[in-house]
Amino acid sequence: MWNYSEKVMEHFLKPKNVGELEGANAIGETGSLNCGDALKLYLKVNENERIIDASFMTFGCASAVASSSALTEIIKGMTLDDAAKVTNDDIADYLGGLPKEKMHCSVMGQAALKKAIADFRGIQILEKPGEMICECFDVTDLEIIDAVKNNGLENTEDVTNYLKAGGGCGKCLDRIEEVVHKTMATMEAHSEAE
Amino acid sequence: MWNYSEKVMEHFLKPKNVGELEGANAIGETGSLNCGDALKLYLKVNENERIIDASFMTFGCASAVASSSALTEIIKGMTLDDAAKVTNDDIADYLGGLPKEKMHCSVMGQAALKKAIADFRGIQILEKPGEMICECFDVTDLEIIDAVKNNGLENTEDVTNYLKAGGGCGKCLDRIEEVVHKTMATMEAHSEAE
Amino acid sequence: MIYIDNNATTRVADEVIQEMLPYLEQFYGNPSSMYGFADTVNKKVQQARAQVAEFINADPGEIIFTSCGTESDNAAINAAINAFPQKKHIIATEVEHPAIRSLCFHLQDKKGYKVTFVPVDKKGRLDFDTLYKAMSDDTAIVSVMWANNETGVIFPIAEIAEKVKEKGIWFHTDAVQGAGKIPIDVKAAGVDMLSLSGHKIHAPKGIGVLYVRKGIKFSPFLIGGHQEKGRRGGTENTASIIALGKACELAKANIPLMNTQVREIRDYLETRLLDEIPATSVNGDRGNRLPNTLSIGFDAVEGESILMLMNQAGICASSGSACTSGSLDPSHVLMAMQVPFKSAHGTIRFSLSHYNTKAEMDTIVETLIPAIDRLRQMSPFWKD
Amino acid sequence: MIYIDNNATTRVADEVIQEMLPYLEQFYGNPSSMYGFADTVNKKVQQARAQVAEFINADPGEIIFTSCGTESDNAAINAAINAFPQKKHIIATEVEHPAIRSLCFHLQDKKGYKVTFVPVDKKGRLDFDTLYKAMSDDTAIVSVMWANNETGVIFPIAEIAEKVKEKGIWFHTDAVQGAGKIPIDVKAAGVDMLSLSGHKIHAPKGIGVLYVRKGIKFSPFLIGGHQEKGRRGGTENTASIIALGKACELAKANIPLMNTQVREIRDYLETRLLDEIPATSVNGDRGNRLPNTLSIGFDAVEGESILMLMNQAGICASSGSACTSGSLDPSHVLMAMQVPFKSAHGTIRFSLSHYNTKAEMDTIVETLIPAIDRLRQMSPFWKD
């Protein structure tokens, strides 16, 4: 069984702010039924861009529910600008930590929040470019390639330390290795050519 | 541990007729130090070719000692002609059976007896022709080839049923299979050529 | 506590513990040693081998003790690979346990093998056509499980074995889940190799069996000493072997119970859940299932959440995903059956033993009704 | 009964049985399940992993539980083969246990590998020159046992590991016999992989360990589920794992005893036998041996006969041949050391534990004096 903190269990068993929010003027959705993990976040934002109420609907595991509940608690009362700075780590910290295999639940919270803010502001959020490599930490191949090229990363361990990717369930480790290898091979080829 | 019969244990713990036999006029030796198994059989044969006394010296396991002891008991009082008919099965039967991995001990007894009789009669025993395949039952490749050709044996199981070879420790099974296969291949080639 | 996860592992029967204890505490000798102390153990191991053989109608000499079902499965495939080094094709099913399935992927990805994974239909029934058409001179072995661990769906092993053997191909079956729940007869089924695992039939974990039919040219998977007649190296796990012997004896005696009492209780649970919780569906062929297994999907909620709420009530069951690995995907079995995501993610497997009672089923239902409701109230995919 | 065959297997310590029993009887849950009942087991398995790690100075994440020493050895070689599919050369020694040696023969005969078996001298010491010269770019792995099971001769693992690692070759050591008798420190020794077996250190049979250094690209030998972080399929043998954890804790505490009390008693037995039975010789380097092992040859008599006579007196020991297999040949270890047949056939291995007493050694000597004499009196090769 997962080593869930008491706080996680509390927010799973008695989640705060569950349900659709009447009069919500900002909605952010992420995940899907197929993924096994989905969150719909409702915000009521006043004229000063302050979040005066928040609620959620979540389909997912205990930590997905708890992360959603925690997120709504964290952001209630914040301005949108402050809320935009909330990270998945803030959510995990609020819950007394999450098993690393479950960090993606907090990432989902952060993503839904971003979308809700954009929704309020009428901005279109572009999908991150590149191919998703690490779902636990929402890291794409382009981000890894970039880090390898610019930050001297040499192996998967470096990538995990630098970008977190691979530090969760670990199922992406093989693909990270592949990306690192390919990138380094290209770099070598280039430097030889020079 | 071996499933030795009571009779085997009795003949191992209190072997009959141990030691050199003074006045022996027939001696048969088989096995060697290197083999881990050796028997020297002493017979005193009278003018009617009757064995009036027998003794043994044995280097080997419990069943080797017991087989030697049993052999001397069996043949004491026999004429050489009768003794020549004693088989390894007789020795094993006398002992209430031997574990199949230990049948070679009784074979050793039979072999030493044959040599002792030849010694008395001044006959030179020729080594069996061919290559030894099954030590447990003293069977050579020539004997197997012969049986395959003349008795329609087709696989190792047939060989074991017919010649016993392979029915002991089993370590010769691979080689038996090889001999059978080769022989059958040659036979086929021949019949095709015809 | 209500333990209803017996396809995952089972309680060790008291009788089994009593049988094995002396061989842990007192008679610790290595059974192949040359002294009477070891002989006591050796004789008891022989008895266990006979008990296991009796359980599946095999000869004692056809029983190889292994460390688990996974080892048995791996050893079976390995034996075929070694026996036919030139054959590079294997047939398995899409719903095999990872002990076969992951091994097949490994052979495919790293060792140059081609594997045909025979698909199943929506009820989890095999596509025989694909199976039979895939057989060729290049096929080293066909492996089809006796019954599926998740849905309990039973495959017609005797029928398949006959068709496979007609072609002269080796046939292996993973009977880890079938054993102890329905009768297993290796002779009647005509299989070449068959896997068992002790901890699924009330023996301890860490002991398994590979049945290898006499006449099969077996080569060992664990290569080492002369144990198991040279067919499996490693000092014999004597206490667990003895435990397994006893467990097989008990399992054989309990089979009728499985088909009556256990089946009834399972059906009772199934009926109540279907009747009292809306948008609920059973996975797998209800007409041809192990009597102890119920795989049931609750629309629009997620399995781990259900398990957590059941755990609060002291109920132990499994979900339909390999969630311990952090994966969110439904199991490969449900995917192969094309169970819709909506119910696949919310699938729970209940697997009973003869220790379960009807009263427990009532508690489960009373727990699940509000639990599913609560989770649905917070699910974005639930609309009543 | 006098049990002096502890290199074959050991008595399960009472403390170990106490530790494991609740996990057989009561907490039978599958540790990877999603309920608190399984969690109890999982936590205890984690503790055991830490105890094993502590025993050999590894990190808990570097410990893989297997079913026995043989599996650990097989898995180590298999990992190297999978990691370097293009390398076709393996280095082992002539005196490895069959778990390495037979596997190497198999790879040589069936899989196109070339194996260098490093010879030993008459005292059982390795020929380092051959070892180091055999290393090449084609070498996938070098495997050298920590201490030999028959003679107790200890190999300088740290020194060898350093030389092997210099060449960038993986190094594995079979520490099944070293463990619990002399200190084992994987970090100080610098090994990549190391095998242990529970039943040699007062845990039950059927549980082993493969240490795999962090950074080694390991691929599983038993392929199946996600257990052991995907490094070994098969439901965890929880009770035995927990037992092994405790056994490692005890073994660590007992090492000083091994080097004092046990060594003294062994030396006492050795001295008395050499002094009181003529034509008797010790096999192996007396200056560099496990403190519990004595391999001693009695000229002109045969081992099994000696064992049978000792058995009559309730003494349990081993001979120097694989006699259970019906083979009459002296062991490959004695042959590799070129021990003359005259004493090789009459070799007995005494292997002590801390349960043995000096009084027992006296009984052994008093039993052997007349037994050897009797056998010699009937031996055609004995002349006083």
Ligand SMILES: Cc1ncc(COP(=O)(O)O)c(C=O)c1O
């Ligand atoms: C040196 C050595 N390696 C490996 C083994 C095999 O261990 P197990 O019997 O647990 O497979 C043994 C013991 O038999 C041994 O002495």
Ligand SMILES: Cc1ncc(COP(=O)(O)O)c(C=O)c1O
């Ligand atoms: C169908 C099936 N095969 C194989 C196994 C593997 O058995 P074990 O865990 O004993 O390795 C299991 C159980 O996990 C199973 O359900």
Ligand code: FES
């Ligand atoms: S996907 Fe889980 S750690 Fe990357």
Ligand code: FES
């Ligand atoms: S050599 Fe033993 S059966 Fe043939």
